[in-house]
Amino acid sequence: MVLDVFEHVTLGQRVVFGAGRAAEHVAAEVARRGAGRVMVVASPREREIAERVCARIEVGVWFDDVVQHVPVGKAQRARAVAAERGMDLLVSVGGGSTVGLAKAVALTAGIPIVAVPTTYAGSEATNVWGLTEDRTKTTGVDDRVLPATVIYDATLTTSLPVDLSVASGLNGLAHCVDSLWAPRADPINQALALEGARALALALPGIVSDPADLTARERALYGCYLSAVAFASAGSGLHHKICHVLGGTFDLPHAQTHAIVLRYVVALNTPAVPELAGRLAVALGGSADEGQGPAGTAVETLNRLYETLDAPRRLADHGLTEGDLAEAVSRVLEAAPPSNPTPVTRENLTILLRDALEGVTPSPGLQPVR
The missing domain is CATH 3.40.50.1970 (Rossmann fold)
Structure with a gap:
């Protein structure tokens, strides 16, 4: 190699x-x-x-x-x-x-x-x-x-309720995803991130199925630890820049915000990095042979995981409003990393945040689902 x-x-x-x-x-x-x-x-x-x-x-x-x-x-x-x-x-x-x-x-x-x-x-x-x-x-x-x-x-x-376990675990998954293309991403933290994603994608359905399942909860801790180690090395990518604005400026809850935004950042970025998209899809339990292309498989596999987990989907449920979007977009644009796989613009960031506000099911490139 x-x-x-x-x-x-x-x-x-x-x-x-x-x-x-x-x-x-x-x-x-x-x-x-x-x-x-x-x-x-x-x-x-x-x-x-x-x-x-x-x-x-x-x-x-x-x-x-x-x-x-x-x-x-x-x-x-x-x-x-x-x-x-x-x-x-x-x-x-x-x-x-x-x-x-x-x-x-x-x-x-x-x-x-x-x-x-x-x-x-x-x-x-x-x-x-x-x-x-x-x-x-x-x-x-x-x-x-x-x-x-x-x-x-x-x-x-x-003691953590199932819904908070899901949101918190998806926050860990967001660390994994950001680490694939953050400013200091490298092959080592990408490998850690993908293993963390695999562990969390296995653990979280187990916790939902049986909240007392210590094997699933230990696997989730293992996954979130790997995700954080990868994130500490790779740095903060677009996902975290968005969530820092939503949390710090609009006081949205940390874990739920990360859980909601994650799918939309994956949908925005994966078409620009097909090799990483394919690896992420496999880590999340998808198949490389699903016929949708790497980005489509990654997004669809993540969507299925959210369905299984009954994961949080709408920023509107946690206090963000349509009137907040313009300020949020402006603040994120100032912080967005130039190295993001898909160039961040006011237009695509507005689409991303509006879709996350309303809970629209994402598709690659943030195209409307027909």
Whole structure:
């Protein structure tokens, strides 16, 4: 196999898997690090889980003021508490908003994070941070925010309702898809992304069929971890630029927004990258012999998966309106990566967002379905 010239960076991180062993693994990690002043970040909804996870350690501070998209004011308060109490380790128990707040503290204080995910967000495996202020979400990359250790325990995800499990898992799938053509995409993170997509496409129907299926939930954690590792290397593509605008400016829910937008970005981009489209289709469970061409097969296979999962489909269901589209398009155009496989224009971006607003079934190139 002949590869193009490329540079790949792999992030250094300790990852521990084990169903039902989170408390044991957290205690071992705290002891291994010799931490004496631990700040646990967990939302009120996740407090009971966090107490179980941290039952074997001494907690110095419980911090529960967790809000999606990490408003700057919330980050400043968490930083102040950590500094005043002299914290030397952060333990985040929860989803993307929780680890995002812990990252905001680590960004300025340099305190290491032990992340214990309860969703499939994947933020725990990236060195990407995000903060929202004045209706604008700003993101950046800094190795200080990469959790030093991630502790995966599939039993912790069973409290997540099926609909949120689906949205969160599709958020992970969006990391996979963006990593295929993001600005720093390379053959290594493309391989990770495709394996992550395969795992998630198998796991999510299993969770829908039986929410207590720990094998499916472990497979979903594996898939979302691979998706995040690929994303951390490849960078943020068009999908994430769109969703950052929708979340930061219009306060749309993170996981559902990513789940809805994903199909439309796939439909826009796959005609321009047929080889990647074919590989994605196969990873999602499609056949290369379906006769629709690689882009058509990828889009149709993803559409079928959404039907199976009864996945979220309309941005209108989560607060976006027709009147918001013009501002959203303008903001995304400013952030869209020039390397996107299909050049991003005001016209095709308007079609993409309007279709996502209304839940129109996508087809390759965002052509109307007849």
